[in-house]
Amino acid sequence: MKLIGSLASPYVRKVRIVMAEKKLDYDLVLDNVWAADTAIQASNPLGKVPCLIMEDGGAMFDSRVIVEYLDTLTPVCKLIPQQGRERAEVKCWEALADGVADAAILVRLEKTLRPEDQQSATWTARQMSKLHAGLKSMSTGLGETPYCAGNHYTLSDVAVGCTLGWVSFRFPEIDWRGDYLNLAKLFDKLSERPSFKDTVPQ
Ligand code: GSF
Numbered sequence: 740m741k742l743i744g745s746l747a748s749p750y751v752r753k754v755r756i757v758m759a760e761k762k763l764d765y766d767l768v769l770d771n772v773w774a775a776d777t778a779i780q781a782s783n784p785l786g787k788v789p790c791l792i793m794e795d796g797g798a799m800f801d802s803r804v805i806v807e808y809l810d811t812l813t814p815v816c817k818l819i820p821q822q823g824r825e826r827a828e829v830k831c832w833e834a835l836a837d838g839v840a841d842a843a844i845l846v847r848l849e850k851t852l853r854p855e856d857q858q859s860a861t862w863t864a865r866q867m868s869k870l871h872a873g874l875k876s877m878s879t880g881l882g883e884t885p886y887c888a889g890n891h892y893t894l895s896d897v898a899v900g901c902t903l904g905w906v907s908f909r910f911p912e913i914d915w916r917g918d919y920l921n922l923a924k925l926f927d928k929l930s931e932r933p934s935f936k937d938t939v940p941q
Contacts, residue, residue: 740765741792743782745772749840749905750802751789752938756897757806759934760816768792803833806894818894825888832880832887832895836902839873842866843902847909870906870913878919886925900929908940 742758742765744751758765772779772788782798783790791799791808799805810819820826845866849858877899881887887895903926906913916923929935 740794741768742766743768743770743779743790743792744788745769746941747905747908748788749901749940750837752901752904752940753802753897754789754791754805754809755938756901756934757809757818757894759937760818760897760932761809761813762815763809763812765791803830803837806833806897810894818892818897820893829888829893829895832893833898835873835876835880836895836898839870839877840902840905842869842873843906843910846870874906874915874919874922878922881921881925883921896925896929900926900935904930904935905940 740763742751742754744754744767746769755767770777770779770788772786777786779788779790780786782792783800785800787800789800789802789805791805793799799808807819810817819829843866846863849863849866877887881899884890886892887899899922903915903922906915916926
C-alpha cells in the first residue's frame with residue numbers, strides 16, 4: 740500500500756499511527772497539496788491528504804474511511820469496537836478530535852493563505868471558539884479514565900493525540916496542557932508509544 744501525505748498533517752499522522760499499531764507495511768509518498776505541482780488530484784479529486792493507494796491501484800480517502808478499513812485488515816491491535824454504542828463512542832471521539840483539528844486548520848489557513856486585509860476576525864473567532872470548546876469537551880469526556888473510551892487504547896486516543904500534537908505544533912501559545920491536566924497526562928502517555936514518537940509533526 741502507498742499512503743500519500745505530508746509530515747505535518749494531523750489526519751495523515753492518524754493513519755500512520757494506525758498503520759504502525761497494526762504493524763501494516765506501506766510506503767509514504769510525500770505530497771505538498773498547496774504546491775503548484777501537486778499530483779494529489781490524480782488520486783483524490785478533493786485535493787486532500789491522506790489518500791491511500793491500495794494494492795490494486797484503487798484510491799481511498801478520507802482519514803476516517805482509511806483507518807476504519809485498516810482496522811479490518813488484521814486483528815492485531817483492534818482500535819475500533821465491532822458494534823453498538825462502544826463503536827459509536829469511539830467514532831464520536833474521532834469526529835470531535837478531527838473537528839477540533841478542522842477548526843484549528845481553518846484559523847491557520849485564514850492567517851497564512853489569505854491577504855491580511857481580507858482576513859475575517861469574525862470567522863477566526865468562530866473557529867477559535869470551536870477549538871476551545873472542543874478541547875474542553877475532550878477533557879470533560881476523558882475525566883479520570885486512563886483512555887478516552889475507558890480502560891483501553893482505541894482510535895479515540897490516536898485521534899485526540901494527533902489533534903493535541905498538531906495544536907501544540909502550530910499554536911504553541913494555546914496552553915491546553917496548563918488548562919487540562921488530564922489531557923496533558925494522556926498526551927504524555929501516548930507520546931511514549933513508538934507509533935507517536937515516529938510521527939511527530941514537522
Ligand atoms: C481532512 C483532510 C485534510 O483537510 C480527512 O482526511 O480526515 N477530513 C479529511 N487534509 C489537508 C491537509 S492538513 O491540513 O492536514 C489537505 O489536504 N488540505 C488541502 C485542501 O485543499 O484543503
